[in-house]
Amino acid sequence: MKHEMEIITNAVQIIRKRTDFEPEIGLILGSGLGDYADQIENPVVIPYRDLPDFPVSTVAGHTGQFVIGMCRGRHVIAMQGRVHYYEGYSQKMITLPVRIMKRLGVQKMVLTNACGGVNQEFEPGTLMMIRGHINYSGSNPLLGENFEEDGPRFPDVSQIYKKEYRDSLRAAAAAKGIHLEEGVYMMFSGPSYETPEEVRMARILGADAVGMSTVPEAIVCAHCGIPVLGISCITNFGAGILDQPLNHEEVVETAARVKKVFVEVLNTALTEVL
Numbered sequence: 001m002k003h004e005m006e007i008i009t010n011a012v013q014i015i016r017k018r019t020d021f022e023p024e025i026g027l028i029l030g031s032g033l034g035d036y037a038d039q040i041e042n043p044v045v046i047p048y049r050d051l052p053d054f055p056v057s058t059v060a061g062h063t064g065q066f067v068i069g070m071c072r073g074r075h076v077i078a079m080q081g082r083v084h085y086y087e088g089y090s091q092k093m094i095t096l097p098v099r100i101m102k103r104l105g106v107q108k109m110v111l112t113n114a115c116g117g118v119n120q121e122f123e124p125g126t127l128m129m130i131r132g133h134i135n136y137s138g139s140n141p142l143l144g145e146n147f148e149e150d151g152p153r154f155p156d157v158s159q160i161y162k163k164e165y166r167d168s169l170r171a172a173a174a175a176k177g178i179h180l181e182e183g184v185y186m187m188f189s190g191p192s193y194e195t196p197e198e199v200r201m202a203r204i205l206g207a208d209a210v211g212m213s214t215v216p217e218a219i220v221c222a223h224c225g226i227p228v229l230g231i232s233c234i235t236n237f238g239a240g241i242l243d244q245p246l247n248h249e250e251v252v253e254t255a256a257r258v259k260k261v262f263v264e265v266l267n268t269a270l271t272e273v274l
Contacts, residue, residue, distance in 0.1 A: 003053070004096060005147075011051040011100045019044040021068050022105035023077035025274055026098070026226070027266075028217055030082065030113035032233070032255025036263055037067040037078040044068040048083075055089045055096070057081040066097075072270040077101055084213055086190035091141035095220040099150060102224045108274050109221050110266065111230045114255045115211035116194065116238040116246070118202050119183060122209070124237065125258045127180050127265060129166045130230030133215050134186040134207055141216040142223060151223035160218045162227040165273055169229065172272040173265055180265070183208025185232055187215035196240025210238055229269060233262055 021044060029036055037043070046066040048054045057064040063081040070076070083094045098109070111130075122128060146153045166182060173180050186202045188194055190212035194202070202210050209232050221228045235254035239246055255262075 027078040040069040119208040199238035
């Protein structure tokens with residue numbers, strides 16, 4: 001606990017020395033969406049490597065830096081590349097950025113990811129607002145000593161993904177001709193993709209999509225009292241739905257193909273929803 005608090009405190013101090021800008025909205029950008037942060041005006045860029053003992057992203061497509069500034073008239077801080085549980089860090093460590101954002105002023109969070117489809121009605125390229133999640137990762141970011149200043153030992157996680165955000169975004173996107181699905185995201189630890197049997201299990205348990213991120217950050221947002229808008233880009237069908245192998249290149253390619261629409265949805269969220 002002491003080590004984690006030192007990482008948080010050092011990070012906040014370093015960021016505050018570089019800018020007194022106070023962000024209201026946090027953005028955690030998933031695979032293929034990192035360059036959304038390029039829209040941020042007069043950005044202050046803080047590479048993760050500049051923050052002592054901060055977990056560093058090692059996955060292709062995840063740059064690894066905070067970008068702070070104005071975006072669509074809103075005060076934001078973006079994680080241009082998240083850190084994943086499967087990279088070898090604990091879930092407590094990979095969610096320290098959420099606690100840092102809270103201390104910088106963040107009151108609302110947008111979580112994005114690329115994921116596999118379980119609901120066969122959701123074709124690759126579908127954007128799905130997250131209604132709820134299933135944590136099948138085998139861990140929890142709140143294990144260990146509690147961060148008392150952030151929240152209670154046993155936080156309620158029944159309403160992490162704010163319904164009002166989803167309803168407003170669905171209507172605002174529809175007015176622009178963009179259809180958004182809604183569903184349940186199930187997290188596996190990775191880094192191996194799910195087996196066909198696990199995908200069938202996920203469907204039986206009520207999941208619409210499977211992935212390797214987002215859930216730890218969402219849980220810590222709930223602990224910190226930060227409401228969440230979660231959006232998944234379904235980049236491929238889960239294993240066994242189609243008779244073909246899965247690969248990361250397909251994830252990146254599909255995310256790139258729908259990026260223009262995803263960007264429009266995020267812009268809409270910033271200007272009309274949050």
